[in-house]
Amino acid sequence: MPPVNQGSRTALITWTVVTSFLFVIATIFAIYYYVDSSRMRTENADLSKRYNDVVPAAALASSDIEALRAARDKDENGYNKSAGLLDVSLQRSDKLAKLVAGPSANNPERSLVEGDAAVKAAAAKIKPLNVNLSADNLVSAVNLLSDAVVQRSTEAQNARKQADDAVADAAKKRADADAQIKNLTDELERKQAELQEAQSNVTTMTASKDEQLQQTAATTDQKLKETQEALDKAHQQVADRESQLDKIKKELISVQTKLSEIRPDVNRPVLSQADGKVVRIPGGGTCFIDLGRGDQVIAGMTFEVFDRIEGIPPVGDPNTEVALPKGKGSIEVVRVGATSSECRIVNTTAGTAMTEGDLIANLIYDKNTKNKFLVYGNFDLTHTGKPNPADGEVIKRLITQWGGVIVNDINVDTDFVVLGAEPVIPTLTKEEREDPVQKAIYDKAVADAEAYSNISSKARDYRIPILNQNRFLYMIGYYELSRR
Secondary structure (H helix, E strand, O other): OOOHHHHHHHHHHHHHHHHHHHHHHHHHHHHHHHHHHHHHHHHHHHHHHHHHHHHHHHHOOOOHHHHHHHHHHOOHHOOOOOOOOOHHHHHHHHHHHHHHHOOEEEEOOHHHHHHHHHHHHHHHHHHHOOOOOOOOOOHHHHHHHHHHHHHHHHHHHHHHHHHHHHHHHHHHHHHHHHHHHHHHHHHHHHHHHHHHHHHHHHHHHHHHHHHHHHHHHHHHHHHHHHHHHHHHHHHHHHHHHHHHHHHHHHHHHHHHHHHHOOOOOOOOOOOOOOOOOEEEEEEEEEEEEOOOOOHHHOOOOEEEEEOOOOOOOOOOOOOOOOOOOHHHHHEEEEEEEOOEEEEEEEEEEEOOOOOOOEEEEOOOOOOOOOOOEEEOOOEOEEEEOOOOOHHHHHHHHHHHOOOOOOOOOOOOOOOOOOOOHHHHHHHHHHHHHOOOHHHHHHHHHHHHHHHHHHHHHHHOOOOOOOEEEHHHHHHHHHHHHHOO
C-alpha cells in the first residue's frame, strides 16, 4: 500500500464536509419550498373556489366581460375606469332596477317582478279600449302604450273638431232657420194685408157685379139655347157619319170577300204551288232545276228547297221567330240553260238531304206575273242587332232584280208586305225634350211607329200577307247568303 498524501486527505475531508453542508442546506430549502408551495396551492384553490362562485373562469373570456369592459371605458356611461368589472355590473343592475321601479328601488329581482306586474296590469286596464298590449319587455310595452296614447289623443282631437264643426253647423242652420222664419213671417203679414185689401175690393165690387151677373145670365141662356141647337145638329152629323161608316164596313167586307177569292189566306201557305223542282243532283255541291231561260231565271237568283212530300210551309206569325218557313236548304243559280239551270247548294239543314223531286220556291219570282211588294222599315241583314236603312234598299233591289215591283203605298193591288224592325220610341228626359235635335228624333220615331202600325193594320184589313225580315229571307232562299 502506498503511503497516503497528507494534503490530499485534508482536501477530501474538506470537500466531504462542504458537500454535506450543502446537502443539508439544499434539503432545508427543498423542505421550505415544498411547504410554501403547498400553502400557495391551498390558497390558490381557495381563491379559485371563491372566484368561481362569482364568475366561472371560462366566462372571463366571454363577450359579456368584453361588453362590461367596453361599457366601463366609455366616458358617457359615467363609470370609474379603475373600477372592477363586478362593480360595473352591479352599478348597471342598480341603474336598471331604478329605471324600472323608481329611484327608491334597491333590489333588481323585486324591480323585475314589479315591472312585469305593471305591464300585466296596464294590459288589463287598456284591454277594454281595444288596445292589445302583447309585449314581452318594458320598452315594447312603453312604445305600445305611447302609440295608443297618441292614437287616442288624435281620435279625441278629431272628435273634438267634429263636435266643434257640428256645433258651428248647427248654429249656422239655426241662423238660417231664423232668417227663413223671419222671411215667412214677413210674407205672411204681406199676404194678410193683401187679403184684407182683396176682401175690401170684393165687398166693393159685389154690388156692381150683381147687375153684370143678371145681364150675363140672360146672355148665357141665349148661348145655351144656341149650343143645344148646335149639339142637336152635331148628333145628327154623328148619326150620318155612323151610317156612312156602316156602309163603308159593308163595302170593306164585300171587298175582302172578293179578295179572298183571288188572294190566298195569310194563315195558309203563301205559295200554293212551287216555282219548280230539283231534277238532278250530280254531287260536288251542285244541283239542277227545271227552270231555264224561257222562265225568266237569272244567275244569282236564290231558291229555298222544300221536301217534295211535306210541301211548302205557311209563312207563320210575322211578330215572332217561331216556326220559320225553313226548308231543306237554299240554292243559288250559277248557270242558266235553255230548259234547266245549274245551281250551287248554299247550305243544307242539319239532318236533311236534298233529293231529286224536291220543291223550290222564291216568293219574289213568278214566271207568269210581277208581284207587288211594299217594303217598310229598317232591316238587319248582317244580324248585328242594329237595323239600318241601307239593308232595306238591299231588299228592294233583290225584289226588282228578280221580277218583283216595289210600291210606295198599300192598296188592294199590293201582293205582299215586308216589314223591318218595329220602330222604338225613345224615352226623353225633361232636358232632352227641350233639345231641338232630340225632339226632332223623338217626333220622327213617333211618326215611323204610327206609319208601321197603319201599314200592318191595312195589310190585315186587305188580307195581304205580312212577312218580317227572316220569314221573307227564308221564302226567297236568301237567309244564309245575307249572313255572309
